[in-house]
Every structure is written in C-alpha cells, then in structure tokens.
Amino acid sequence: xxxxxxxxxxxxxxxxxVKVSCKASGSTFTGYYIxxxxxxxxxxxxxxxxxNPNSGGPKSAQKFQGRLTMxxxxxxxxxxxxxxxxxxxxxxxxxxxxxxxxxxxxxxGFWGQGTLVTVSS
Amino acid sequence: xxxxxxxxxxxxxxxxxxxxxxxGTFSNIGSNYVYWYQQLPAMAPKLLIYRNYQRPSGVPDxxxxxxxxxSASLAISGLRSEDEADYYCAAWDDSLNGYxxxxxxxxxxx
Numbered sequence: 091x092x093x094x095x096x097x098x099x100x101x102x103x104x105x106x107x108v109k110v111s112c113k114a115s116g117s118t119f120t121g122y123y124i125x126x127x128x129x130x131x132x133x134x135x136x137x138x139x140x141x142n143p144n145s146g147g148p149k150s151a152q153k154f155q156g157r158l159t160m161x162x163x164x165x166x167x168x169x170x171x172x173x174x175x176x177x178x179x180x181x182x183x184x185x186x187x188x189x190x191x192x193x194x195x196x197x198x199g200f201w202g203q204g205t206l207v208t209v210s211s
Numbered sequence: 212x213x214x215x216x217x218x219x220x221x222x223x224x225x226x227x228x229x230x231x232x233x234x235g236t237f238s239n240i241g242s243n244y245v246y247w248y249q250q251l252p253a254m255a256p257k258l259l260i261y262r263n264y265q266r267p268s269g270v271p272d273x274x275x276x277x278x279x280x281x282s283a284s285l286a287i288s289g290l291r292s293e294d295e296a297d298y299y300c301a302a303w304d305d306s307l308n309g310y311x312x313x314x315x316x317x318x319x320x321x
Contacts, residue, residue, distance in 0.1 A: 201255040
C-alpha cells in the first residue's frame with residue numbers, strides 16, 4: 091500500500107512554469123510508475139504522462155510534449171511534474187497516481203489528493 | 212478531445228441496474244485492457260475495474276465490467292445512493308502511444 095502526498099495549491103501567471111511534487115510513503119518508492127492526470131474545472135480526466143521508476147524515462151501525451159517534464163528523486167521518494175509556458179486553460183487539479191509496484195499497465199489504484207493550479211493574470 | 216465516448220448521464224432508482232457504455236476503436240479498447248474509475252464529488256478518482264472485468268479488493272461485486280470488440284461497459288447492480296458519482300473508462304491507445312480516458316458519465320440515483 092502506498093500513500094501519495096502532493097504539494098499545495100499554486101497560482102501562476104500566464105507564461106510561467108509550475109512544479110508539483112508527489113511524495114510516496116508506506117512502501118518502497120522504486121517500482122512505482124508515477125502517472126500524472128489533470129482535470130480542468132467541471133471537465134473530465136486527462137492523462138498527461140508517466141515516469142518509469144527504474145530508468146526515470148518519461149512518456150508524455152503528445153499534447154504536452156515540449157512543455158511537460160517529469161522527474162523523480164528516489165532518495166526522498168518524490169516525483170515531480172513541471173509544466174512550462176502556462177496558459178489559462180492549464181488551470182486544473184493535477185493528480186499523481188500509480189499502479190501496484192512494477193506494474194507497467196495504467197492500473198491506477200493509488201492517487202494523490204490533487205493539487206489545484208490556477209493560471210491567471 | 213477524448214477518443215473514448217461515454218453517455219454524459221445515466222440514472223436509476225435504488226436497487227436498479229445501470230449500465231454505462233464506452234466506445235473506442237481498435238487502437239485502444241480493441242487492443243488493450245479497459246479500466247473504470249469512480250469519482251465522487253471533490254475527490255480523487257478511485258479504480259473500480261481493471262483488465263476489463265477484474266475488481267480491486269474492497270470494490271463491491273455490484274460493479275462489473277465487460278469488453279467486446281472496441282466497446283466496453285460498466286454495470287452497477289443494486290444501485291445505491293452512494294453510487295452517485297462520475298464514472299470514467301480508460302485504456303491505452305497504441306496510435307496515440309498514451310493513456311486515454313472516456314468523456315465521463317454522471318450517474319444519478321433518483
């Protein structure tokens with residue numbers, strides 16, 4: 091069982107960047123593919139990408155390529171999602187989520203509490 | 212723009228059976244497992260069904276999933292008031308090389 095704790099809400103101006111953290115506890119961090127999913131106000135879920143626990147290699151949705159960076163620091167069991175060149179339509183709740191350990195399939199059984207990112211001038 | 216299509220809403224009275232459809236293509240549902248998530252208001256999503264029909268521990272057997280060709284469905288039997296939520300299907304898409312969610316269905320218990 092893993093618990094995912096995300097960083098707090100952020101307010102950013104258009105054009106800025108935001109970095110959201112996701113700290114895992116309750117289980118060893120290695121082996122967990124960390125996925126990032128966002129949800130705009132009143133809208134559905136949107137998959138952004140995932141990071142490989144072993145290699146750190148990321149896989150991003152085409153829509154976010156060039157703007158999205160996913161990293162992890164295994165020494166502190168924390169994953170990060172950084173989105174650059176923010177626009178107003180990036181306003182959303184951002185979730186980290188993970189399948190069971192070493193499960194590559196997106197069987198997202200564990201979720202963080204979500205981080206609200208508001209982009210506004 | 213989601214590639215998995217769901218009806219925007221579904222409803223039923225307590226005890227009834229409700230079915231939610233999820234329509235995709237060969238590159239997603241037709242080739243990969245389907246997952247279903249339940250999202251209660253102001254909460255993070257919860258995994259309900261994985262690998263088309265499997266239930267994580269703790270999910271009541273009132274929830275069942277099925278898949279046929281490029282479509283999938285989630286059935287909720289013995290509908291209860293606490294089932295009132297948004298439901299999303301999801302699958303890996305080989306063409307997009309990414310995970311895609313359905314458009315979402317809001318279930319209302321009348």
